[in-house]
Amino acid sequence: MRPRAGRVVAGVAQGAAAQLRLDPVVLRLAFVLLTILDGVGVVAYAALWMFTATEQNEQQPHGTRDWGQVAAYGLLGFAFGALALVSGAAAGGLAMWPIAVGGIGSLILWQQAEPGRRQKWMTSTVGRVRATWVRSGIGLLLVGVGVIGFLAAQDQLAQASTGLVFTAVVLGGVALIAAPWLAGLWRELQKERTERIRQEERAEVAAHVHDSVLHTLTLIQRAAHDPREVTRLARSQERDLRNWLYMPKQDADATLAAAVRRAAAEEEDAHGVPIEIVCVGDCDLDDGLRAMVHATRQSMVNAAKYSESPVVSVYLEVEPGEATVFVRDRGKGFVLDDVPDDRMGIRQSIIGRMERFGGTARVKTAPGEGTEITLTMKRTTP
Amino acid sequence: MKTVRVLIVDDHRLFRSGVRAELGPSIQVVGEAEDVESAVATIAELEPDVVLLDVHMPGGGGVEVLRRVLGSGAQVRFLALSVSDAAEDVIGVIRGGARGYVTKTISGAELTDAITRVADGDAVFSPRLAGFVLDAFASTEAPPIDPELDSLTQREREVLRLIARGYAYKEIAKELFISVKTVETHVSSVLRKLQLSNRHELSRWATARRLV
Numbered sequence: 395m396r397p398r399a400g401r402v403v404a405g406v407a408q409g410a411a412a413q414l415r416l417d418p419v420v421l422r423l424a425f426v427l428l429t430i431l432d433g434v435g436v437v438a439y440a441a442l443w444m445f446t447a448t449e450q451n452e453q454q455p456h457g458t459r460d461w462g463q464v465a466a467y468g469l470l471g472f473a474f475g476a477l478a479l480v481s482g483a484a485a486g487g488l489a490m491w492p493i494a495v496g497g498i499g500s501l502i503l504w505q506q507a508e509p510g511r512r513q514k515w516m517t518s519t520v521g522r523v524r525a526t527w528v529r530s531g532i533g534l535l536l537v538g539v540g541v542i543g544f545l546a547a548q549d550q551l552a553q554a555s556t557g558l559v560f561t562a563v564v565l566g567g568v569a570l571i572a573a574p575w576l577a578g579l580w581r582e583l584q585k586e587r588t589e590r591i592r593q594e595e596r597a598e599v600a601a602h603v604h605d606s607v608l609h610t611l612t613l614i615q616r617a618a619h620d621p622r623e624v625t626r627l628a629r630s631q632e633r634d635l636r637n638w639l640y641m642p643k644q645d646a647d648a649t650l651a652a653a654v655r656r657a658a659a660e661e662e663d664a665h666g667v668p669i670e671i672v673c674v675g676d677c678d679l680d681d682g683l684r685a686m687v688h689a690t691r692q693s694m695v696n697a698a699k700y701s702e703s704p705v706v707s708v709y710l711e712v713e714p715g716e717a718t719v720f721v722r723d724r725g726k727g728f729v730l731d732d733v734p735d736d737r738m739g740i741r742q743s744i745i746g747r748m749e750r751f752g753g754t755a756r757v758k759t760a761p762g763e764g765t766e767i768t769l770t771m772k773r774t775t776p
Numbered sequence: 777m778k779t780v781r782v783l784i785v786d787d788h789r790l791f792r793s794g795v796r797a798e799l800g801p802s803i804q805v806v807g808e809a810e811d812v813e814s815a816v817a818t819i820a821e822l823e824p825d826v827v828l829l830d831v832h833m834p835g836g837g838g839v840e841v842l843r844r845v846l847g848s849g850a851q852v853r854f855l856a857l858s859v860s861d862a863a864e865d866v867i868g869v870i871r872g873g874a875r876g877y878v879t880k881t882i883s884g885a886e887l888t889d890a891i892t893r894v895a896d897g898d899a900v901f902s903p904r905l906a907g908f909v910l911d912a913f914a915s916t917e918a919p920p921i922d923p924e925l926d927s928l929t930q931r932e933r934e935v936l937r938l939i940a941r942g943y944a945y946k947e948i949a950k951e952l953f954i955s956v957k958t959v960e961t962h963v964s965s966v967l968r969k970l971q972l973s974n975r976h977e978l979s980r981w982a983t984a985r986r987l988v
Contacts, residue, residue: 632881636861672907672940675914707903707942711910720941766941 402463406442426471606634626666633659650683650717651676654710657691665698668705675712678775682751683717686771689755692743693721693767701725701765716773722766727759744769779804780895783824785815785841786857787833791880795828795857798884803891815841819852825895829874831858831865842872855894857882863908870970876900898960899967906939909970928966935962 402408407425411418428435545554610631617623647653651673658669677683690708697706703725710719733740740757744767748755753771782805784792792808799805807822809815812835819827819841827845831838838856845852856874858865859881866877875894878887879902890900901909913928928936931952938948945963949956 639862670903670942672903674907674911674940705942709903709907709937709941711937711940722942724942 402467403439404443406439410442422467423470426467429471602638606631622666626663629666629668630659630663633662648678649676650679650687650712651710653679653684653687654690654708654719657687658694658708661691661694661698665695667698667703669694669698669708670705671708671710673710673712677712677717677773680773680775682753682771683773683775685747685751686717686719686753686769689744689747689769690719690721692739692747693719693769696739696744696767697721697723697725697765701727703764712773714773717771719769720766721769722764724764727761727763727765729761730757730759780826780891781806781822781824782826782828782891783807783809783815783818783822784828785809785818785833785838786828786830787811788830791830795887798887799891800885800888803888811835812837812840812844816844819845819850823850824852826891827852827854828857828891829854829869831856831860831869838869838874839872842869842874846873853894853897855890855900857887861904863912866905866908867912867970870905870967873971875967877905878902879904893960897964899963901936901939901963901966903940903942906936909966910936910940928969932962932966935959936966939963 402422407421408418411421425435425439428438610627614624614627617627654673655671658671662669679687690710694706694708697703701723703723705724707722708719709722710717730740745755745757748769748771751771753769755770756768757765758768759765779801780803782799782803784795784805785808786792786795787810789810792810796805796808806824807818809818811833815827815829815833827841829838829841833841838854838858842854845854854874856866856869856877857880858869858877859879860866861879870877875897876890876899878890878900882890882902893900909928910933934952935948938951943951945956945959948959952959
């Protein structure tokens with residue numbers, strides 16, 4: 395495993411050192427020395443680079459490199475190399491260079507094919523894609539130079555050239571034959587993919603329709619004698635479908651509008667009275683706003699249970715400093731002073747609860763004129 | 777009171793006959809149409825006072841009918857009627873030229889009332905549409921390009937808020953100590969802003985709401 399941080403070149407020595415429980419400096423020096431002696435160091439390094447995976451670290455996508463060390467090892471290698479050349483210690487040295495060059499080329503190509511990297515390039519801009527091509531080109535060029543260099547160094551280039559031309563022609567022919575087929579295969583794959591996505595979507599819709607809509611229709615047929623129950627079922631199904639089709643997915647435990655919507659939905663189901671809800675703005679919940687949701691729920695329960703109004707309107711408005719909820723019905727109304735003190739609903743669950751959290755609750759009602767409860771709470775959350 | 781001549785445009789036959797049966801005696805249904813083509817042809821032929829327009833229809837939907845009929849300069853008024861509550865649909869059809877938007881769950885009496893209002897040249901805002909408008913105009917921090925068109929007056933905001941709270945125009949008038957006519961004027965003015973304001977935020981807001 396090659397680490398991302400603290401690399402000199404590609405982290406190969408560091409990774410191997412960690413595996414072997416050695417000091418990376420030892421391995422780095424070993425690579426440098428092996429390179430000078432007969433070029434094996436570079437080849438070994440390149441091979442290890444290819445076959446060891448990069449450490450997956452999401453926090454550090456780019457990694458760090460110690461350029462001071464890079465320079466130091468480079469200088470060291472250069473000095474030793476010069477010394478070796480002068481003294482003639484590097485026996486196979488020159489012959490190994492083409493292999494090293496070819497190795498670097500294939501290394502670049504190999505890197506292009508690394509899945510994580512490919513993905514990164516696929517998702518980035520056109521410029522990056524062009525860079526991929528440039529890199530691939532350089533890689534190919536280096537491999538070519540390496541191969542030809544190797545043959546030249548072995549004095550076999552002349553014999554090999556006819557063979558090389560032959561190979562190139564054959565490869566070109568094969569490419570020409572295979573290209574249309576490959577392109578077709580690619581298109582087929584793409585088509586299959588979109589088809590699969592479409593099928594998954596269809597399956598999801600089917601599952602939803604089956605689970606909820608068909609189920610509700612069955613229930614409605616069974617309850618056909620009870621108009622109130624039929625209305626309730628239809629309302630509940632309608633709300634469910636609407637949410638599914640049009641509403642952004644919201645977390646009812648996190649934001650105020652979602653919590654009020656959920657409370658309205660539950661009370662509508664429980665009491666069979668439609669609760670129309672309009673929300674303007676939204677914010678995260680805090681303790682005060684949670685208390686307001688409870689008070690809103692209690693107001694909805696009161697309206698649904700006692701007002702005899704055919705519909706309850708709820709309006710939530712979130713402003714920069716505070717949130718306000720209006721719960722209104724066109725029912726029979728009542729006289730607030732006539733409500734006995736021990737009736738928990740209005741005094742405790744609504745007014746008391748709001749005041750405990752620093753909010754206010756106002757009740758506007760008169761017999762025959764319906765009721766409107768206004769709840770206001772300061773916001774502390776963004 | 778003179779009867780209002782209405783054309784119902786909806787691709788669901790059951791729904792068309794349902795609406796026909798529910799409307800009050802002051803409304804005369806002169807015809808029905810079931811898609812964009814027949815709607816455009818029937819409107820040209822019958823010249824109704826008000827067209828009850830479904831938002832989702834084969835052939836481009838209500839917006840396409842609005843574009844073709846209003847584009848030809850006809851003086852017919854549209855009331856959009858839809859099962860959809862999506863902001864994109866609501867704002868889209870209003871910006872297309874409809875004078876009001878109500879959902880299909882509306883009662884027969886309320887629908888009759890809304891049609892009469894639209895026939896008189898007023899606007900009809902459902903609580904939800906009022907909420908959308910408040911949200912759309914509030915959600916912009918950028919300074920308005922045209923202050924007259926791009927922001928709501930304090931009074932318009934109050935009226936919309938009361939509509940969103942479920943108040944009828946008559947109740948709003950009583951609450952704000954103004955006449956019903958003044959309430960209607962405010963709502964029509966908001967409708968005009970909604971239709972003419974060039975600010976991109978309106979459509980961007982509507983689209984953003986659609987993103988799930």
